[in-house]
Every structure is written in C-alpha cells, then in structure tokens.
Amino acid sequence: MSVAKNICFFLFAVFMITATPGWASSDKPGEGITLKPARATWNTGYFQEAIVSRALTELGYKVNKAKDLKNPIFYKALTFGDLDYWCNGWFPMHNSQLPKNFNDQAQKIGYVAKSGGLQGYLVSKDAVEKYNIKSLDDFKREEVKKAFDKNHDGKADLTACPPGWGCEKVIAHHLKVYDLEDDINPVKASYEAGMASAIGAYKAGEPIFFYTWTPNWTVYKLKPGKDVMWVNVPKILPTEAQAVAVDRMTQSGVEGAVTDPVKLGFVVSDIRIVANNKFLADNPAAKKFLELFTLPLADINEQNTRMNAGEKSAKDIQKHVTEWIAKNQAQWNDWLAQARDAAK
Template identity: 55%
Template sequence: MFSLKTISATIAAALLGAASFSPALAQDAPGEGTTVEMGRATWDTGWFHAEIYKQLLEELGYTVEGPTTLDNPPFYQAVAQGDMDLWVNGWFPLHNTYEDTFSSGAEKVGAVAEGGALEGYLVDQAAIEEFDIKTLEDFKRPEVKEAFDRNGDGKADLVACPPGWGCEVNIEHHLDAYDLRDHINPIKAGYSASMADAVAAYENGEHILFYTWTPNWTVNALVPGEDVMWIEVPEVDLPDMSLADAATLEGVEGCVEDPCTLGFPANDIVPVVNSEFLEQNPAVGALLEAVSIPLTDIFEQNAAMNAGEDDIEAQASAWIEENRDLVDGWLEEARAAAS
C-alpha cells in the first residue's frame, strides 16, 4: 500500500523528467524529493539533538517538516499510523509503556545516547544535613513535611512531571507504592517554569524537593554533591518490575548512598521511526544507526539554553561543524545504504 507521501514523491520525480536525473545527485542526496514529518518531545532539553538530526537529514537531501512538538501518547500513536515519520526523543525503558501503541507500525532504531540518562529525586544539601534525609520515606516525618510545604497544604511540595510524560507514570506509581499521597504534593505544571521557581526558592534559602533527569539544565543550576543531593526510594517499586535491577546504580555523583537506589532505571535515548517510512528510506535507517551524541554535549547546550542562549538551530549547526569529520562519516554510511 502506498501512502499519500509516497505517491506525491513519485509524481514529483516524474515531473522532473529523465533528462534532469543525475546519478551523482542521487548518491549525494538520497532524500531528494522526500519529505520527513518529524516530531519532538515537549521537554526542551530534547530539542538540541532533535535539531542535529533534522539538519543531518537535510544534508542528505530530505525536506524536513517540523519538528512538531508532541506529548508522548499522540506521537507514538501518530508514528504507528504513519502521520509522523520519526522522532529522536524516545526514552527506554521509561517509554516501554507505549510499545503496545507503536509496535504495530513503528520501531526503535539506533541510539542518541546509551545509558547514563538518569532520573530521580533531589533535595537541597542544607535539608539533607538538617533533617538527615535519606529516602522519600523521610517525607512522612512532620518536621520534614513542614519544611518543604511551600503552599500551606500540609504536604511537602515536589516538582514532578506534567501529564503525558513518561516520568509522570513512575512518580504517580511511587506515590501509591510508598503510601505518600498524604505527605507529598506533586506539582504537575510546566516543568521548566516549576523548576525555575524551585531554583529561585533555593536561592532565597528555602528547602526544595524535585524530580529531574539527565541531561538537563537543572543539574547545572543545582549541582548534585554541592547544592543538592540525589535521595533514594525506600525500595525499588516500578510499574514494570522486570526493570528493577537497572534502578540501582553505582557511582552516582551526589547521591546520599553508593550504590544509589534512584528508583528509576537508567535510560537510553532512542529514535523511533515509522516502519514503512524506514523501509522506503534505507539512508535514514543507516543514519540513525550511525549517529550518537555525547550526553556531555547535550548537557552543555541545555545549560546554555537555560542561561538564555536559545538559538537551537545555530547551536546544532555549530555542533555539526565542530564534529564535521565524524558527521561526514555518518552521512557516507547513510548514502552507501541508499546506493
């Protein structure tokens, strides 16, 4: 079955005429005449590497529409149906809950970054010392709840995740698993704004409790081991307990214990691509298999973005040029796959 996109591309190629065909052009730009519908996540810390991939696709001759910013559920449904072709913001195993949605028409290909993408709960260093906080269980203590109650509802305030994010599922699960509903108030407003408010509160000497992930600007503004500490969960309890072993990690800098029972499995950041699109565009599959971006580079851009340097297109272009030899190798692999 042909999609409308495939038919449009076929018509466009026919209109160009045989006289205009250039074997060299086809080899250098295998995506010529093909439009890619690209998505990106709602968390802006994933936009930098999305822009890098967009520009690499354009170097292969593809016309890239977007990236369109989508929550997880609508993206995974759209990519399975062919309304979206790909994004590079999959977090696995965090997004395993969406596999039933997308696996019938889409698949994971390659990895932006493997491992090292951490998630967990952090508390300001002063509170760790004052109240001897080790785990979420400590937030059942009246004096701790009071110290972190910023809105007067009798519960400790936690900067959590907006609805639709994969981390929201795990946090909600934790609140029930550890019987914390009467003790912790999850703030689910826009994450960046909520964290900016938390940073301001910290700078005013208030105690803060927040969820974060890496790479993220938050661990630049509030450095684990200096300003804040990763705390543990009472015990690993996940919606999918087959991932339990990955939720305790050794050598987590700034954790209250080592090994550190973060309560979230370490994640790979992974592209997810429509299967029909992938079959028709082997250059894209080869590119996605080849590319990887150091977490430290993503972290550096996230910190700069938080400081007001928000020209993501220019930052991605600069990264590509700084890594031109590596990038050219990826592009050659993609072109070879299409020949």
C-alpha cells in the first residue's frame, strides 16, 4: 500500500512539474520571446506604440525599447527581419515608401484609427459664420483677407508647415493651382510656436486660419464644430503623388466640416500597424492583439495635448498608458483574453 501511494505521489509530482509551464504559458504565451518594435519620428504617434508594448509585455513578451526611424528606413528594416512591427503606418500615404518586396515579407494589420489620418485647413467658427467661408476661394474676397491679415501685407495669414515637411509642398501646390498666391500668406515658422500664437489670437477673439492633421493636440484644444471648422479646397486638383488616391481626398462624416462631404485637398489615411510576416506567423497571440487594437482619435488627441503641455517624458507616457487602460479595462481585458486564446 505504501509503495502504491509513493508511486501515485511520484506520478502526481511529475505531472505538476511538467504541467506548470503549460499553465504559465497560457497566461504568458510570449514568455521567452524578445520583440523588436520601432516608432515614427513624430511624437503624436508615441502613445499607441506605448500601449501596444504594454499589452505585449502583459502577454509575456520582452519588448525592446522602440527605435525611432524615418518611414522608408523602417519599412526596409522590417522586410529584412531586423524589426518586428510599428504602429505608425499611414496608408495610402506611405504606399510609395514601401520596398518592392514588402508584400512578400510584411503586411498591414488591424486599424489603429480607420480614416484617422485627416489633414486640411481650419478656420475659427465665428469667422466662418460671419464671412460665410466655405472654401479657400473665399480668401480671395477683400473683407476676408483683411480679417485674417496679421502683418498688414494685404494677404490672409495661414499658420502652415515649416520648410521640409511634406505638407509644405502640398500647401504650396494648393496656393498655385487655386491662384491664391496673392491672397494667402503661408507662415512657415515652427509649427508649435505658430499654433501657440493662433490659439492666443483665438482666445483674444481674433479670427484664425491654420493647417493641421489628426491625431494632434491642436484639434483637442480647438475642437472642430465648436471652435473651428474644416473648410474645402475649391476642387480636387491632386499633386502627382496624391493622384493614386484621389478618391480619398474628399471625406464624408467629418465632424466640424462646413459641408458633408468636405474636399480636404489632402489624402485621408488609415493609421495601421505594420508587421513582419514571420513575426506574425510565429506569434499568434501578438498577431491577434495587433488585429484587435484600436484607439479613438479623441483619446490620442487628448494624450497629445498633455504631451504638448509638457508631459512628454517616457515616464509621463507610461503614466498616460496606465490611465488609459484603467478607463478602458473591460476592453483591455477582452483583447488580452482573445490574444491568449489565439495561442492555445
């Protein structure tokens, strides 16, 4: 009897030793695996990367510090297998920057923010209503130019993009093709300084006119539909680079637009995660989370506003992630549960 008991105890002990790692791995399917993420050079995209890294860490992965890379360099490194993923793909805007072998080695997965990458021109709502502004063409009217002329050169001042930004070229294209070079003055100083000045002018009751994109802190501080309105370009006349996505330069359902649909004059992009194929095939839990993860634009804009106000250290961003998870705990738990199930 004693021998039988000892055998049973021995077999049970062996079972426990061999089974315990299996139980642990069901909760931490990424245990023992190191991931190599990257992130874009614009800080409005840091938040989503930090959230994804936190999730993958909770799934057991060791996530290396993300490398800050320019778009073409990241996409090339991704296809080489040097990196695993990033959360900052803008499509179709980035399509022209993908290597020829991209589809063989990598893929776009999930939607961080579908149609979230808006760009365009905004005007203070009071001025839109006072001067009946619908499009850039309205800035040819003398009373409109005069209202927005800050430096008294006879042109409406537009808070635009600094030299070297992609949007600088598109704005220059617009002023040329819509014959607005004598009517609008694009102010190309530091964008943050320019927008700080615009917000100050708005608070002082002055009309403002600026370019922006989403997600961005600007549309959190100046809310479309309440403080400002998106205005049209006169008609869609794309640059050569925009021509392949001309259908995405007009958008319906944009909150705070003067018309629906609104002709933005910029390509509306989906913000998507981009990942290496082998990484996804080898890590079903990570793949499932990346497929599921999405982030409301309002939440990104709010976090970007906190960064703009000074909360921009790595520690600050981690605090923002913790607070966001706490506010969205049920959704967070569900995403992680589905990710764990995918690995079983």
